[in-house]
Amino acid sequence: MGDQRKALPFEPDRGKTKSTSSTGKTQVQASQAIPKSVANRMARRVAVFTGLPTIAGMGVFVGSYVLITRGIADIAPGTTLAASGFCFLLGLGGLSYGVLSASWESKNGTLLGLENIRTNVQRLRSSIRAKKQDPS
Known part of the structure; x- marks a missing residue:
């Protein structure tokens, strides 16, 4: 009595279709992907939240x-290394923040x-759990 629920965006598709190419290799085609509008939104956020700290680090x-x-300051x-390293680490955190x-x-938020x-962290965790339980 499996309860039917809507698949999460990060969740692996259990109903993947397999096809054989002309070379004889089996290819797995996923029926779900990240929508283009969401991917563009992620890319903009990553560019801002990673780009600005990286530019600051340089x-x-x-x-x-x-x-x-x-001769203004000694x-x-x-100190220079620590300050630039902090900016680069902030940029690394901005990469994850931009995606999550x-x-x-459909609206921007x-x-x-x-x-x-x-919500996105819960989706990510669910996807990881589902992937661990998937025998293939």
């Missing part, structure tokens, strides 16, 4: 160089997308 090197060469190399904060609904994170 800017730390340039700014530090300018301040040191003009900045330790470790994107709305899967809010600017920061904080309301979508919990």
